[in-house]
Amino acid sequence: MNSAESNSSTFQNSELEIIKKSLLIQKSEILNKNQEFKNLQNASAKAADEVDAVVQNLQDNLNIQLHERDHLSLMLIDKALSKFSSGSYGQCDACDEMIDLRRLKARPLATLCISCMEDNEKSSKSATRSILQ
Numbered sequence: 001m002n003s004a005e006s007n008s009s010t011f012q013n014s015e016l017e018i019i020k021k022s023l024l025i026q027k028s029e030i031l032n033k034n035q036e037f038k039n040l041q042n043a044s045a046k047a048a049d050e051v052d053a054v055v056q057n058l059q060d061n062l063n064i065q066l067h068e069r070d071h072l073s074l075m076l077i078d079k080a081l082s083k084f085s086s087g088s089y090g091q092c093d094a095c096d097e098m099i100d101l102r103r104l105k106a107r108p109l110a111t112l113c114i115s116c117m118e119d120n121e122k123s124s125k126s127a128t129r130s131i132l133q
């Protein structure tokens with residue numbers, strides 16, 4: 001919080017502000033959806049007696065998958081938002097370079113610049129291959 005090294009233009013700041021707002025909207029949408037989802041689950045729990053156990057089981061699995069994806073999205077959104085507060089949003093996790101603003105607008109949750117992402121994809125592909133073989 002000491003001497004601000006603000007060499008980022010006001011143009012870029014306003015662009016980042018738009019990205020931050022879209023993240024906040026995304027977050028509230030997920031939270032709202034999960035609220036509706038809980039209501040739905042309560043409703044289906046009441047009808048469970050009449051539902052075949054297999055069908056119920058399948059539905060539970062689907063619900064868990066949806067929930068996990070939302071959970072992951074929320075985690076990533078929170079991570080990005082905390083970077084906004086610390087002023088490090090937009091920096092590549094691997095090389096500390098600023099991520100291209102166009103990339104951030106398309107993928108606001110990106111934590112790697114394009115070249116680090118490509119490196120990362122190569123290594124994660126080979127990791128997946130080694131697990132599969």
Ligand SMILES: [Zn+2]
Nearest residue numbers: 092095113116
């Ligand atoms: Zn990088």
